[in-house]
Amino acid sequence: MSHRRPKSPNMQNYRPQLTSVLSFGHRLSGVALSLGAFGLAGWLMAGASGQDAFGSAQALLLSVPGRIALFLVTLALFYHLCNGVRHLVWDSGRGFELRAIYAGGWTVVGTSLILTLALWTWWLA
Numbered sequence: 001m002s003h004r005r006p007k008s009p010n011m012q013n014y015r016p017q018l019t020s021v022l023s024f025g026h027r028l029s030g031v032a033l034s035l036g037a038f039g040l041a042g043w044l045m046a047g048a049s050g051q052d053a054f055g056s057a058q059a060l061l062l063s064v065p066g067r068i069a070l071f072l073v074t075l076a077l078f079y080h081l082c083n084g085v086r087h088l089v090w091d092s093g094r095g096f097e098l099r100a101i102y103a104g105g106w107t108v109v110g111t112s113l114i115l116t117l118a119l120w121t122w123w124l125a
Contacts, residue, residue, distance in 0.1 A: 018105045026083045032076035039073070074119060079112040 033035050046057035086104050089095045095104055 022083065025079060029076035029080040029083075032073055033080060034069055036073035036076070037122050041070070071116070071120060075112060075116045077121075078115040079108065082108040082112045082115075101125065 043057050046053040061070060084110050095101065
C-alpha cells in the first residue's frame with residue numbers, strides 16, 4: 001500500500017452540496033444576528049446617553065461600512081427566518097424527498113434575497 005487513504009473526506013476531496021452550504025449559512029446567520037444584537041444594544045445605549053453619542057452612532061450606521069453591515073444583518077435575519085420556517089415544515093414530517101429538499105433550499109435563498117432587497121428598496125425610497 002503506497003498511499004494511505006484518509007479516514008474521512010477532507011476538504012480537498014469534498015464537494016459542498018446545497019444542503020451543507022445552507023446548514024453552514026444557517027449557523028453563520030445565527031452568529032451574525034448575535035453580533036447584530038450587540039450592535040442594536042450599543043445603538044440603544046447611545047440613544048439613551050444623549051444627543052452627541054446618538055449622533056455618532058447614527059453617523060457610524062449611515063456610513064458605507066455601516067450600511068453594508070446593516071444590509072448583511074438584514075439578510076441574515078431574513079435567511080434565518082426563512083430557513084427556520086423550512087425547519088418547521090420538516091418538523092411536521094414533510095419535505096424530506098430529495099426534490100423537495102432542494103426546492104425548499106432554493107426557495108429559502110430566493111425569498112431571503114427578495115425580502116432583503118424589498119426592505120432596503122422601501123427604506124431607501
